[in-house]
Amino acid sequence: MADIAIRNVEKSYGKTAVLHGINLEIADGEFLVILGPSGCGKSTLLRMIAGLEGITRGEIAIAGRVVNTLEPRERGCAMVFQNYALYPHMTVAENIGYALKVAGLPKAERERRVAEIARIVGLEAFLARRPSELSGGQRQRVAMGRAMIREPKVFLFDEPLSNLDAKLRVQMRLEIRRLHQRLQATSVFVTHDQIEAMSLADRIVVMNQGRIEQAGPPRLLYAEPATRFVASFLGAPAMNLLPATIVAKDRARMADGTEIALDPGRFVVEIGQAVEIGIRPEDVMIVWPGSEGAHALEVEFTEDMGSSRLIHTRLGGMEFTVLQPAAQIEAEGHLPITIPEDAIHLFDRHSGKRLERHIPVIGTAASAAA
Amino acid sequence: MDRRATFDNLWLAGALVAPQILLVIVFFYWPTMQALYWAFSTQPPFGGTNQWVGWQNFQQIFADAVYWNSVRVSIIFAALSTALSIGMALLLALMIDRQLAGHKAYRFVYFWPYAIAAPAVGLAFRFIFAPDAGFVSAINQLAPNLWNPALKGWDAMILIVIANSWKMMAYNFIFFLAALQSIPRGLIEAAAMDGSGVLRRARDIQIPLLAPTLFFLLVINITESFVDSFGIIDITTGGGPARATDLMVFKIYSDGFKGLDYSMAAAQSIVLMLLVIGLTFVQFRYVEKRVHYA
Numbered sequence: 001m002a003d004i005a006i007r008n009v010e011k012s013y014g015k016t017a018v019l020h021g022i023n024l025e026i027a028d029g030e031f032l033v034i035l036g037p038s039g040c041g042k043s044t045l046l047r048m049i050a051g052l053e054g055i056t057r058g059e060i061a062i063a064g065r066v067v068n069t070l071e072p073r074e075r076g077c078a079m080v081f082q083n084y085a086l087y088p089h090m091t092v093a094e095n096i097g098y099a100l101k102v103a104g105l106p107k108a109e110r111e112r113r114v115a116e117i118a119r120i121v122g123l124e125a126f127l128a129r130r131p132s133e134l135s136g137g138q139r140q141r142v143a144m145g146r147a148m149i150r151e152p153k154v155f156l157f158d159e160p161l162s163n164l165d166a167k168l169r170v171q172m173r174l175e176i177r178r179l180h181q182r183l184q185a186t187s188v189f190v191t192h193d194q195i196e197a198m199s200l201a202d203r204i205v206v207m208n209q210g211r212i213e214q215a216g217p218p219r220l221l222y223a224e225p226a227t228r229f230v231a232s233f234l235g236a237p238a239m240n241l242l243p244a245t246i247v248a249k250d251r252a253r254m255a256d257g258t259e260i261a262l263d264p265g266r267f268v269v270e271i272g273q274a275v276e277i278g279i280r281p282e283d284v285m286i287v288w289p290g291s292e293g294a295h296a297l298e299v300e301f302t303e304d305m306g307s308s309r310l311i312h313t314r315l316g317g318m319e320f321t322v323l324q325p326a327a328q329i330e331a332e333g334h335l336p337i338t339i340p341e342d343a344i345h346l347f348d349r350h351s352g353k354r355l356e357r358h359i360p361v362i363g364t365a366a367s368a369a370a
Numbered sequence: 371m372d373r374r375a376t377f378d379n380l381w382l383a384g385a386l387v388a389p390q391i392l393l394v395i396v397f398f399y400w401p402t403m404q405a406l407y408w409a410f411s412t413q414p415p416f417g418g419t420n421q422w423v424g425w426q427n428f429q430q431i432f433a434d435a436v437y438w439n440s441v442r443v444s445i446i447f448a449a450l451s452t453a454l455s456i457g458m459a460l461l462l463a464l465m466i467d468r469q470l471a472g473h474k475a476y477r478f479v480y481f482w483p484y485a486i487a488a489p490a491v492g493l494a495f496r497f498i499f500a501p502d503a504g505f506v507s508a509i510n511q512l513a514p515n516l517w518n519p520a521l522k523g524w525d526a527m528i529l530i531v532i533a534n535s536w537k538m539m540a541y542n543f544i545f546f547l548a549a550l551q552s553i554p555r556g557l558i559e560a561a562a563m564d565g566s567g568v569l570r571r572a573r574d575i576q577i578p579l580l581a582p583t584l585f586f587l588l589v590i591n592i593t594e595s596f597v598d599s600f601g602i603i604d605i606t607t608g609g610g611p612a613r614a615t616d617l618m619v620f621k622i623y624s625d626g627f628k629g630l631d632y633s634m635a636a637a638q639s640i641v642l643m644l645l646v647i648g649l650t651f652v653q654f655r656y657v658e659k660r661v662h663y664a
Contacts, residue, residue, distance in 0.1 A: 050559075050563060051562075052559050052562070052563075071562070071567075072559075072562045072563050073562065073563070073564075073565035073566070073567070077563065078563060079559075079560070079563045081556050081559070081560060083554070083556055085554065085556035085557050085559065085560035086560075087557060087560075087561075087574075087575060088557075088579070089578045089579060089581075098561070098564050098566075098574070099564040099565055102564055102565045102566045102570060102574075103565055146560075146564070150564070150565075
């Protein structure tokens with residue numbers, strides 16, 4: 001068992017606070033992704049778990065043991081670094097086997113395990129090479145192998161795929177997922193790429209400016225973003241966010257007078273409240289011209305993305321994108337659409353919080369771990 | 371791309387490089403040629419006619435036991451002071467690189483010794499190591515005459531080795547620190563995650579990656595200790611006792627300017643020059659091959 005408990009953890013560099021009271025429980029065997037823009041403190045949090053950064057306040061426990069004062073090597077974590085951090089003067093075999101050499105294992109045992117790991121990560125043919133003679137993907141594999149050979153309780157990944165090209169990134173993503181299925185070790189993966197987060201995670205934690213915005217399974221975060229920030233950060237193409245004011249229980253009005261219908265049962269709002277209306281581009285319905293309640297959008301241009309088309313338009317003077325299957329006819333001039341009421345996300349414009357009577361729960365960490 | 375500028379006017383080109391050529395000739399080639407000429411002739415100390423003697427000067431110094439003694443002590447001095455100054459500098463740089471409390475102040479202070487002129491260093495160490503009055507005289511309280519560089523050859527050697535290393539250590543320190551700081555932090559962190567402690571990381575990661583710097587400093591330190599130790603010796607031991615610290619460069623000075631035997635001094639400086647060239651060549655030829663440039 002290697003669950004991780006992060007309790008009221010804070011981090012400051014001098015007077016600059018970068019993490020404000022982080023609380024997070026990571027279940028044994030869970031694949032947790034910390035997602036956020038650069039500078040949000042996600043890497044700092046990961047490095048604090050690893051023991052590479054001090055903990056200003058609060059505590060971190062791995063497998064029930066508080067590790068605040070333990071050296072990195074005493075924490076049972078292995079880490080894959082963003083720039084791989086391979087030892088340039090050692091061969092691939094020496095890089096992978098270094099942890100075992102430090103641990104003082106006999107040479108024969110070391111060689112056996114290095115060979116085994118090399119087979120898993122597909123580097124058998126490259127064991128005698130130095131890192132400078134490898135491609136980016138191969139270096140990534142060495143870094144993974146080096147982390148795996150210690151059979152750690154916890155895997156930490158610090159944006160390990162961000163230096164790879166797009167195709168390799170998708171491939172390595174699958175390999176990391178496969179590896180996790182095989183080893184079942186608790187994994188914490190830091191990234192700023194929401195697609196990586198969605199595809200890898202059992203649970204995503206979205207961070208912004210040193211705070212956790214929302215934590216939950218990818219589907220929940222996508223379907224029910226708790227804040228405007230999460231809504232805008234998850235999903236590609238990004239969610240449309242339209243500033244508006246509530247004028248009636250069932251209507252919001254944009255600055256230019258465009259009105260958008262709301263389901264009066266779903267939201268707790270006050271007349272005159274400043275809100276932002278969120279609609280995902282794929283939720284917009286294209287209808288026949290003249291349909292009831294249809295908005296006629298002015299088409300600016302269309303991006304063809306192969307399987308789908310992204311239509312850039314304007315609604316109420318704001319940028320508005322619509323995603324439609326490529327099979328549909330090409331939109332030109334004016335595009336009539338409706339916005340399904342159940343597809344609307346409503347956020348308070350000042351606090352950024354989701355406005356809803358209750359947030360439906362699709363499965364929390366507690367139920368996933370049980 | 372051809373980076374060379376071409377001059378159609380050779381006279382102009384010649385005029386432009388002339389000042390530089392002149393400087394090199396006046397301050398380097400001319401004295402060297404003069405020394406060569408003196409080495410193959412006998413120079414009367416107070417001027418007058420000289421005589422071409424061919425290899426006789428060289429035959430004479432190579433047949434002289436006193437000369438071979440100075441070669442021997444020079445090699446001992448170079449080996450000891452290079453090892454000590456490089457070793458200490460590496461240790462200090464590794465500790466500063468860990469950024470422990472006060473590392474900025476130490477980094478600053480450690481470089482100062484190099485800014486002190488060699489005779490001043492010699493004077494300071496002569497006082498510190500004086501057997502009757504210096505700080506080290508305390509050990510003579512324990513056992514009389516345990517330490518006396520004025521009488522014991524090895525004590526004198528230790529004294530000049532420490533003084534010279536103290537000065538060179540500052541120079542080496544800056545190079546080591548710069549090299550250590552260019553090692554990506556991630557490598558140290560990765561090694562820490564791999565279970566490696568501070569000393570193990572220094573041995574397995576940092577020092578191997580310092581190899582190019584180490585090699586460079588080895589060449590510089592050996593050369594310096596052969597040709598640049600005069601100031602310290604002149605102030606502290608004066609080559610004594612009983613020629614125990616009569617290094618080659620000091621013997622050149624004392625034979626030439628005190629003994630007024632210009633020819634023998636010139637011949638010795640030619641030998642020293644060839645020795646340093648030879649050593650540097652050997653180091654580049656054989657040691658550099660074993661240095662891995664990451």
